[in-house]
Amino acid sequence: MAKRVPLIAGNWKMNKTVKESVELVLALKQKLSDVKEREILVCPPYTSLYAVKENLKNSNIKVGAQNMYFEKSGAFTGEISPLMLKDIGCDYVIIGHSERRQYFGETDDSVNKKMKVAFENGITPIVCVGETLQQREKNEAFSVIEKQIKIGVAGLSGDQITKVVIAYEPVWAIGTGKTASPQQAEEIHAFIRKLYFEMYGKDSSEAIRILYGGSVKPDNISEIMKQPNIDGGLIGGAALKADDFIKLVSY
Numbered sequence: 001m002a003k004r005v006p007l008i009a010g011n012w013k014m015n016k017t018v019k020e021s022v023e024l025v026l027a028l029k030q031k032l033s034d035v036k037e038r039e040i041l042v043c044p045p046y047t048s049l050y051a052v053k054e055n056l057k058n059s060n061i062k063v064g065a066q067n068m069y070f071e072k073s074g075a076f077t078g079e080i081s082p083l084m085l086k087d088i089g090c091d092y093v094i095i096g097h098s099e100r101r102q103y104f105g106e107t108d109d110s111v112n113k114k115m116k117v118a119f120e121n122g123i124t125p126i127v128c129v130g131e132t133l134q135q136r137e138k139n140e141a142f143s144v145i146e147k148q149i150k151i152g153v154a155g156l157s158g159d160q161i162t163k164v165v166i167a168y169e170p171v172w173a174i175g176t177g178k179t180a181s182p183q184q185a186e187e188i189h190a191f192i193r194k195l196y197f198e199m200y201g202k203d204s205s206e207a208i209r210i211l212y213g214g215s216v217k218p219d220n221i222s223e224i225m226k227q228p229n230i231d232g233g234l235i236g237g238a239a240l241k242a243d244d245f246i247k248l249v250s251y
């Protein structure tokens with residue numbers, strides 16, 4: 001089976017000034033320089049991206065954005081384009097986070113457009129999927145996630161299909177302190193891999209990385225990462241403190 005390198009990603013959300021961002025990444029850079037066989041990613045707010053990227057030159061920490069628009073340029077007040085992220089040197093971009101879906105009108109179709117444009121510009125998309133509590137209680141988790149993935153990755157090329165990172169983030173576990181149990185998370189991750197197998201075959205399903213996100217903390221990450229189909233974490237709150245993020249990366 002293809003070896004999947006674990007990806008530990010921090011989604012800083014709407015937190016940190018430029019100065020605070022630089023302080024945090026300088027601490028991470030120093031303490032995480034020896035980490036091997038693990039991919040490390042930070043996703044600061046747009047205003048900090050450039051400074052963070054500059055300060056992480058020659059380090060093993062990659063930089064990603066939390067969103068982007070799907071047009072290259074033009075009259076789209078307030079938006080950020082893939083060209084701008086490429087210019088900064090972003091390696092990744094988070095697409096379709098549940099907070100974008102919930103508060104800013106992101107849909108599966110806009111997610112799909114953004115995924116394609118990200119790849120066209122050499123940026124790897126991390127597509128977020130996950131059910132709300134209400135959907136889980138109505139036994140709709142599998143069908144919701146299946147739809148999000150099928151539309152989200154529609155039309156990508158063979159190579160892109162495998163490079164995509166999928167993040168399973170149950171909405172009820174985000175910022176609530178309520179993580180999915182490792183078994184609950186594994187059940188969905190296994191389902192996503194099986195779905196990928198049915199859609200794209202064995203090689204793609206074994207290569208695709210699926211992250212878990214939702215109240216991942218230093219004290220629960222090891223159990224989560226022991227699950228066979230979990231390939232990393234997308235971490236919110238605990239990624240904002242150097243000590244916590246260092247522990248998470250070194251789980």
Ligand code: 13P
Binds near residue numbers: 174175214238
């Ligand atoms: P928390 O780790 O704060 O629950 O956030 C998870 C998340 O939404 C990461 O994208």
